[in-house]
Amino acid sequence: RKPLVIDQEEYICEIRKGSRLHLAKAITFIESTVTDQQTIGQQLLKSLLPFTGSSIRIGITGVPGAGKSTFIESFGKMLVDKGFKVAVLAIDPSSSVTGGSILGDKTRMEELAKHPNAFIRPSPSAGTLGGVHKKSRETMLLCEAAGYDVIFVETVGVGQSETIVRGMVDFFLLLALTGAGDELQGMKKGIMELADAIIVNKTDGTNEKLAKKTVAEYKQILHFLAPSTPNWITPALAVSSLYKTGLNAVWETILQFQSKMMSNQVWQNRRKDQTIDWFKTMIVNKLYDDFFSSMEKKQSMKQLEQLVREEKVTVSQAVEELFSSNSKE
Amino acid sequence: RKPLVIDQEEYICEIRKGSRLHLAKAITFIESTVTDQQTIGQQLLKSLLPFTGSSIRIGITGVPGAGKSTFIESFGKMLVDKGFKVAVLAIDPSSSVTGGSILGDKTRMEELAKHPNAFIRPSPSAGTLGGVHKKSRETMLLCEAAGYDVIFVETVGVGQSETIVRGMVDFFLLLALTGAGDELQGMKKGIMELADAIIVNKTDGTNEKLAKKTVAEYKQILHFLAPSTPNWITPALAVSSLYKTGLNAVWETILQFQSKMMSNQVWQNRRKDQTIDWFKTMIVNKLYDDFFSSMEKKQSMKQLEQLVREEKVTVSQAVEELFSSNSKE
Numbered sequence: 001r002k003p004l005v006i007d008q009e010e011y012i013c014e015i016r017k018g019s020r021l022h023l024a025k026a027i028t029f030i031e032s033t034v035t036d037q038q039t040i041g042q043q044l045l046k047s048l049l050p051f052t053g054s055s056i057r058i059g060i061t062g063v064p065g066a067g068k069s070t071f072i073e074s075f076g077k078m079l080v081d082k083g084f085k086v087a088v089l090a091i092d093p094s095s096s097v098t099g100g101s102i103l104g105d106k107t108r109m110e111e112l113a114k115h116p117n118a119f120i121r122p123s124p125s126a127g128t129l130g131g132v133h134k135k136s137r138e139t140m141l142l143c144e145a146a147g148y149d150v151i152f153v154e155t156v157g158v159g160q161s162e163t164i165v166r167g168m169v170d171f172f173l174l175l176a177l178t179g180a181g182d183e184l185q186g187m188k189k190g191i192m193e194l195a196d197a198i199i200v201n202k203t204d205g206t207n208e209k210l211a212k213k214t215v216a217e218y219k220q221i222l223h224f225l226a227p228s229t230p231n232w233i234t235p236a237l238a239v240s241s242l243y244k245t246g247l248n249a250v251w252e253t254i255l256q257f258q259s260k261m262m263s264n265q266v267w268q269n270r271r272k273d274q275t276i277d278w279f280k281t282m283i284v285n286k287l288y289d290d291f292f293s294s295m296e297k298k299q300s301m302k303q304l305e306q307l308v309r310e311e312k313v314t315v316s317q318a319v320e321e322l323f324s325s326n327s328k329e
Numbered sequence: 330r331k332p333l334v335i336d337q338e339e340y341i342c343e344i345r346k347g348s349r350l351h352l353a354k355a356i357t358f359i360e361s362t363v364t365d366q367q368t369i370g371q372q373l374l375k376s377l378l379p380f381t382g383s384s385i386r387i388g389i390t391g392v393p394g395a396g397k398s399t400f401i402e403s404f405g406k407m408l409v410d411k412g413f414k415v416a417v418l419a420i421d422p423s424s425s426v427t428g429g430s431i432l433g434d435k436t437r438m439e440e441l442a443k444h445p446n447a448f449i450r451p452s453p454s455a456g457t458l459g460g461v462h463k464k465s466r467e468t469m470l471l472c473e474a475a476g477y478d479v480i481f482v483e484t485v486g487v488g489q490s491e492t493i494v495r496g497m498v499d500f501f502l503l504l505a506l507t508g509a510g511d512e513l514q515g516m517k518k519g520i521m522e523l524a525d526a527i528i529v530n531k532t533d534g535t536n537e538k539l540a541k542k543t544v545a546e547y548k549q550i551l552h553f554l555a556p557s558t559p560n561w562i563t564p565a566l567a568v569s570s571l572y573k574t575g576l577n578a579v580w581e582t583i584l585q586f587q588s589k590m591m592s593n594q595v596w597q598n599r600r601k602d603q604t605i606d607w608f609k610t611m612i613v614n615k616l617y618d619d620f621f622s623s624m625e626k627k628q629s630m631k632q633l634e635q636l637v638r639e640e641k642v643t644v645s646q647a648v649e650e651l652f653s654s655n656s657k658e
Contacts, residue, residue: 045643053640138645189555190519217553224550226518272638279637282648287616308608309601311382314374316467319611 004036012047015146018085020119023146027121030138045138048145053271055087055144056258059165061155061191062175067201067241071175072152073109074241075250079150080117087119087148088112089136091156119148129285131161137168137278157188166194167274170267171254172228174198176218178210192221196228197235197253204240211238229266232257297322333365341376344475347414349448352475356450359467374467377474382600384416384473385587388494390484390520391504396530396570400504401481402438403570404579408479409446416448416477417441418465420485448477458614460490466497466607486517495523496603499596500583501557503527505547507539521550525557526564526582533569540567558595561586626651 014022029041062068069090076086088109112118121143123133133139136153143151153169155161166172174195192198198218203211218236227234235253239246261267292298304318313321343351358370391397398419405415417438441447450472452462462468465482472480482498484490495501503524521527527547532540547565556563564582568575590596621627633647642650 042643042645042649046646049640049643138643141643189522189557193518221550221553224546228518275637275640275644276634279634279644279647282644283620283651284613284617286648286652287620288613291612291616305605305608308604311378311604314371314378314467314470315604315608315611316371317375318608319615320371322612323615 004040006040008040008043008047011044015044015048015142016051018147020146023119023142024121026142027135027139030142031133031135041138045141045145048142051145052141053144055149055151056171056254057140057151057153057169058254059153059155059162059169059172060175061157061162061165061173061194062201063157063177066175066177068154068156068175069108070241071199071201071239072154073112074244075247076109076112076118076150076152077115078244078247078251080112080115083117084149085117085119085147086112086115086150086152087140087143087146088121088152089133089139089143089154090120090122090152091154119143119146128158130164131155131158132164136165140168157191162188162191162194166228167277170261170270171196171257173250176200176214177202178207178214193225194228195234196232196257197237197250198222199237199239199246199250201239201241203238203246204243208240229257229261229270231264231266232260333369335369337369337372337376340373344373344377344471345380347476349475352448352471353450355471356464356468359471360462360464370467374470377471381470381473384478384480385500385583386469386480386482386498387583388482388484388491388498388501389504390486390491390494390502390523391530392486392506395504395506397483397485397504398437399570400528400530400568401483402441403573404576405438405441405447405479405481406444407573407576407580409441409444412446413478414446414448414476415441415444415479415481416469416472416475417450417481418462418468418472418483419449419451419481420483448472448475457487459493460484460487461493465494469497486520491517491520491523495557496606499590499599500525500586502579505529505543506531507536507543522554523557524563525561525586526566526579527551528566528568528575528579530568530570532567532575533572558586558590558599560593560595561589 011022011026015026026041026044029037030045032038032041060068060072072088072090076088079086090108109120113120121139123136128134132155140151140153153165155165162172172195174191174197176198178200200211200214200218203215215236215238222234222236225234237246237249237253239250241247258267261270292301300322304313304322307313308315308318340351340355344355355370355373358366359374361367361370389397389401401417401419405417408415419437438449442449450468452465457463461484469480469482482494484494491501501524503520503526505527507529529540529543529547532544544565544567551563551565554563566575566578566582568579570576587596590599621630629651633642633651636642637644637647
């Protein structure tokens with residue numbers, strides 16, 4: 001088979017010039033499970049690394065139905081109208097685990113997608129790790145090198161996804177619905193304490209009064225919780241993605257946050273720490289995957305798990321057994 | 330060197346009869362870093378495994394100064410007076426990281442320690458993992474085999490200790506001081522959502538009024554948070570460890586919890602899940618430790634960490650480099 005060869009110089013040049021086609025291809029290389037495609041992706045990323053780091057990275061979460069797509073569409077539209085380039089690492093709604101819209105891709109962020117300064121990349125449902133695509137971080141960096149000023153990373157709350165996304169963004173938004181009391185009971189533990197702002201969406205029509213009451217409730221609770229970012233008072237804000245109200249206040253909040261956290265170095269230090277954490281996570285994942293790469297080891301683990309569950313062996317003995325069968329190979 | 334030999338039958342018999350001396354020695358074997366001592370410890374544990382599982386396992390956390398030792402002493406004293414056998418896996422206050430009393434071991438839980446039905450085991454400061462001794466789980470099982478009805482596992486909030494301890498107990502207590510608002514700001518994120526009960530300690534003297542107000546505040550916040558255990562409403566309770574008031578209500582709460590969670594199988598299923606989680610954690614830790622066992626690998630990691638921090642290589646490349654130097658050896 002002929003080895004895959006691309007004109008790397010051309011790719012870098014085109015990506016830097018803003019070619020969405022080349023950016024999309026580079027991301028496909030990064031996400032590929034084929035070794036030489038992966039290698040090309042990594043080489044491109046390495047060459048582009050000096051041009052990364054200047055965007056605002058925003059994570060967005062919320063229960064299904066909270067209106068994440070609609071919010072990103074309206075908010076992103078406002079930003080491109082202000083002259084910013086906006087990238088969205090979206091959740092592929094066709095994936096069964098995401099709980100996304102069943103209407104399919106085309107109906108999500110359709111208006112935003114049409115804008116020349118917007119780039120929307122849905123994550124494939126495969127290749128995720130705790131609910132986040134393994135290469136989301138690299139994809140984000142590629143988007144930065146392509147000159148995107150604001151990057152949204154969407155999460156749908158599967159597995160550890162919020163914690164992982166919080167670990168790669170500067171600012172984390174929690175989209176909420178009205179009726180904090182009921183909703184919070186169903187919210188994942190500790191999720192509010194990951195947020196740098198809580199946005200009560202759908203503050204419109206007959207819902208408006210209730211939404212404003214919900215904002216007040218969230219403010220009250222936030223008062224008692226440790227903030228996600230030191231020296232930051234996490235605000236609760238009312239927004240209507242439909243009527244585009246309150247969106248500017250959200251943007252002002254993010255800019256205030258950036259200005260404050262850049263001047264006290266929290267922004268810069270957090271990014272460095274995030275990179276190192278990511279490095280360590282990748283090491284652990286690789287060790288685990290390598291160790292369980294053989295069918296024998298997977299079988300052995302399954303049997304030992306059963307024995308441990310039935311309390312027939314201690315955990316320490318099971319670990320010893322698992323590793324001793326390794327050295328015999 | 331002569332191999333270490335013990336009369337295993339005698340140990341098992343003595344531990345089952347309640348000999349604190351033999352129990353203490355068995356724990357020392359389990360905690361040992363010497364291979365043949367470890368092996369003996371594991372053998373003893375394996376033989377004793379059928380006699381484990383019948384205690385109530387209670388985790389206790391709280392900021393330094395919340396009065397954990399005083400609470401355990403008073404609460405434990407009440408339990409031994411009721412006829413229960415009580416074991417405490419305590420934090421060694423001589424350890425600098427724990428933030429425990431600097432008055433030394435003897436002054437902690439002195440009264441309880443004297444009681445024939447109590448067993449207090451301070452964790453050595455070495456050998457901890459995220460703030461919890463690596464062998465705490467095994468130690469807990471040995472105590473159960475020795476017939477202890479209630480086992481307390483103390484945590485001081487270093488690293489991941491609360492999450493780890495929550496992962497090995499049935500019931501998790503958060504000891505709080507008066508003035509929820511101020512205190513919560515300094516509390517670790519998500520800690521309240523780990524608790525099955527919040528105990529406002531030092532509800533006595535001039536502090537009593539404020540303590541009762543604090544209980545009301547906690548109740549209000551808890552109303553909005555997801556409970557640590559499904560179908561359980563996490564209560565806030567006022568206690569004076571000094572005047573021994575409110576202690577019985579705490580015990581009644583724990584018994585109610587046990588009865589409810591046993592009938593809906595949450596208790597049993599949680600224990601099985603905890604064991605499997607522990608198993609998986611031990612595997613990951615061993616993989617990590619084994620991988621970084623050589624000086625070369627440690628050095629290599631240090632250098633790569635620096636390069637990643639300075640953004641001179643991508644995380645993926647650093648991981649590849651780290652593992653490729655492995656295969657060259």
